[in-house]
Amino acid sequence: MLAPYLFGLAALVAAPALVTFGLAFTEYDLLRPPEFVGIENFRDLLHDDVFGIALKNSLVFALIAVPLRLGGALALALLLHRRFTGVGVHRSATALPTVIPDIAYGLVWLWLFNPLYGPINLLLRWQGDSPTTTAWGVQPPQWLTHPNDARAAIIIMSLFTIGEGFVILLVTRQGLPAELYDLAALEDATAWGLFRRITLPLMAPILLLLLARDTIFSLQWTFVPALVVTEGGPPLYSTTYVPLFVYRNAFEYLRYGYAASATLVMFLLTALIVWVQWLIVRRWRKGFAVG
Amino acid sequence: MARPVSRLALEGVRKRFGETTALDGVDLEARDGELLVVVGPSGCGKSTLLRCVAGLEAVDAGTIRIGERDVTAVRPAERNVSMVFQSYALFPHLTVRENIAFGLVVREEPKTVVRERVAEASKLVGVEELLERRPYELSGGERQRVALGRALVRRPDAFLLDEPLSNLDAGTRVQMRTELRRLHREIGSTMVHVTHDQVEALTLGDRIAVLDAGRVRQVGTPDEVYSEPADLFVARFLGTPAMNVLASEAARPFLEIPAGTLVGIRPEHVRLAGEGVPARVDLVEVAGSDAYVFLDSDLVARVASDARPSEGAEVRVAFDRKGLHLFHEASGRRVPGP
Numbered sequence: 001m002l003a004p005y006l007f008g009l010a011a012l013v014a015a016p017a018l019v020t021f022g023l024a025f026t027e028y029d030l031l032r033p034p035e036f037v038g039i040e041n042f043r044d045l046l047h048d049d050v051f052g053i054a055l056k057n058s059l060v061f062a063l064i065a066v067p068l069r070l071g072g073a074l075a076l077a078l079l080l081h082r083r084f085t086g087v088g089v090h091r092s093a094t095a096l097p098t099v100i101p102d103i104a105y106g107l108v109w110l111w112l113f114n115p116l117y118g119p120i121n122l123l124l125r126w127q128g129d130s131p132t133t134t135a136w137g138v139q140p141p142q143w144l145t146h147p148n149d150a151r152a153a154i155i156i157m158s159l160f161t162i163g164e165g166f167v168i169l170l171v172t173r174q175g176l177p178a179e180l181y182d183l184a185a186l187e188d189a190t191a192w193g194l195f196r197r198i199t200l201p202l203m204a205p206i207l208l209l210l211l212a213r214d215t216i217f218s219l220q221w222t223f224v225p226a227l228v229v230t231e232g233g234p235p236l237y238s239t240t241y242v243p244l245f246v247y248r249n250a251f252e253y254l255r256y257g258y259a260a261s262a263t264l265v266m267f268l269l270t271a272l273i274v275w276v277q278w279l280i281v282r283r284w285r286k287g288f289a290v291g
Numbered sequence: 292m293a294r295p296v297s298r299l300a301l302e303g304v305r306k307r308f309g310e311t312t313a314l315d316g317v318d319l320e321a322r323d324g325e326l327l328v329v330v331g332p333s334g335c336g337k338s339t340l341l342r343c344v345a346g347l348e349a350v351d352a353g354t355i356r357i358g359e360r361d362v363t364a365v366r367p368a369e370r371n372v373s374m375v376f377q378s379y380a381l382f383p384h385l386t387v388r389e390n391i392a393f394g395l396v397v398r399e400e401p402k403t404v405v406r407e408r409v410a411e412a413s414k415l416v417g418v419e420e421l422l423e424r425r426p427y428e429l430s431g432g433e434r435q436r437v438a439l440g441r442a443l444v445r446r447p448d449a450f451l452l453d454e455p456l457s458n459l460d461a462g463t464r465v466q467m468r469t470e471l472r473r474l475h476r477e478i479g480s481t482m483v484h485v486t487h488d489q490v491e492a493l494t495l496g497d498r499i500a501v502l503d504a505g506r507v508r509q510v511g512t513p514d515e516v517y518s519e520p521a522d523l524f525v526a527r528f529l530g531t532p533a534m535n536v537l538a539s540e541a542a543r544p545f546l547e548i549p550a551g552t553l554v555g556i557r558p559e560h561v562r563l564a565g566e567g568v569p570a571r572v573d574l575v576e577v578a579g580s581d582a583y584v585f586l587d588s589d590l591v592a593r594v595a596s597d598a599r600p601s602e603g604a605e606v607r608v609a610f611d612r613k614g615l616h617l618f619h620e621a622s623g624r625r626v627p628g629p
Contacts (some may be wrong), residue, residue, distance in 0.1 A: 179378055180380055182374070184376065186367045186394075187368060189406075193397060201384040202383070204384075
């Protein structure tokens with residue numbers, strides 16, 4: 001039963017990972033055989049400004065997007081776990097963007113973010129004093145041309161792909177025993193008290209899992225939007241994230257060894273972040289005691 | 292522990308869920324300091340009744356009083372009742388101490404008060420040694436004790452117990468039944484205990500209310516409802532095996548009853564004697580000191596196990612006249628006689 005899975009794991013995950021690990025210590029351009037260079041690639045990475053920018057962009061993206069994505073998924077799950085008219089439509093609307101192919105999703109946002117005819121800026125400019133200002137007299141965000149606005153655009157895009165986390169948290173919330181909430185109602189617990197003392201601690205194991213998963217996901221997810229929507233720009237490398245850096249080095253500059261070393265750095269960094277998260281959350285859970 | 296004093300009364304309480312009527316004009320009173328057991332089959336509305344008293348369900352009509360207060364429209368937290376749930380409803384992430392303290396902490400009682408009350412309640416229910424454990428480290432009986440401790444700690448006006456013993460194994464259930472009775476005697480508070488288990492109802496309650504399809508069929512002491520059931524439902528529901536009920540035609544070999552009535556007789560009042568109506572033994576079930584004898588005449592007799600006939604034996608059956616009950620065939624209500 002397990003054999004196909006183990007074969008897939010070995011052939012599609014373990015073997016490429018090992019090859020990547022090996023290539024990270026070589027210079028390889030697909031044309032000549034890989035040449036062992038020791039830690040040369042890592043030393044180069046250390047002095048590579050573009051990699052520094054990509055790494056910083058990736059970490060800032062994860063730092064902002066992960067809490068927003070997780071918080072959004074949790075808030076929507078708590079809002080939509082009860083039955084009311086139309087709840088099915090709301091749940092579907094939250095979950096559906098996740099199933100849209102990444103490229104199609106990117107192209108839709110390319111249109112939405114267009115500074116001139118994109119519906120977002122059309123809406124923002126609605127009732128503005130001039131054709132280029134909003135109703136409150138400022139210029140609307142230049143999503144694809146201003147560095148910070150472009151980074152914000154990628155974060156905004158990521159906030160609509162929280163369907164998986166939402167579904168998991170919805171099911172988790174629905175699975176919490178109703179008696180605990182009945183009991184809390186008899187004890188005069190406030191909505192905040194309920195959330196703090198019951199809902200959050202009981203959902204914490206799943207939230208921790210989603211936190212780790214979403215961190216890993218967020219550090220990789222930027223690839224398609226950065227490639228399709230912003231092409232890594234606007235200058236200078238405002239939305240170049242590590243996945244795009246790896247892609248360009250490997251497939252555009254044919255520097256496979258260098259790309260592999262960047263991948264390895266990203267992998268180690270991701271593992272470190274998840275480990276630190278686990279330490280923090282473990283301490284946080286210990287502090288759940290009443291009082 | 293100071294004794295909270297309160298009677299609890301429901302007057303004409305109705306509750307519907309869509310097309311289903313859960314409570315159909317319930318009038319019921321738990322007297323001050325009484326342990327009232329509400330018993331009935333699954334789906335009869337007994338848990339809904341308890342939830343309405345607690346304020347977890349709003350009633351459609353009628354009045355609920357706790358003490359002299361009309362609490363019908365009062366929030367659950369302001370009714371000052373405690374509830375114990377069938378599933379215990381312990382917070383899995385909290386220790387026993389924190390579970391018991393929960394209500395006091397939420398109400399922001401001073402820490403010294405919390406400490407004292409938790410110590411007092413945990414001693415009453417015998418969990419002082421378990422205070423630092425978490426629920427998953429406890430047995431079913433211990434969990435139920437913790438749930439009782441949590442209910443006690445706030446000193447409520449009344450306790451509402453929703454099938455608190457149903458999830459326990461048979462041995463622990465009997466033990467907890469005794470402990471619950473002892474606890475009630477010690478604190479003397481008004482308790483409403485809901486169960487589907489007639490043995491639990493008969494052994495635990497000061498009085499019993501039998502509920503069926505959202506209506507109270509009879510309220511009385513365990514003796515009263517068992518010995519003088521108000522109608523056929525109560526007669527059949529209480530007692531194991533259930534009361535034998537015969538129409539006038541089937542009863543004729545034993546006695547004459549008026550047309551349009553049914554006669555009921557409990558298995559312990561069916562005698563397998565040297566004289567009487569002949570019958571054949573279909574099946575014999577041995578239940579410890581007693582044996583249930585199923586006869587081909589659709590009667591069940593309860594006899595001492597060591598005096599039981601063998602299956603297939605020919606016996607003679609007679610009724611103990613003091614154990615006869617007459618019911619009106621159409622309404623099912625008890626009628627005087629025979």
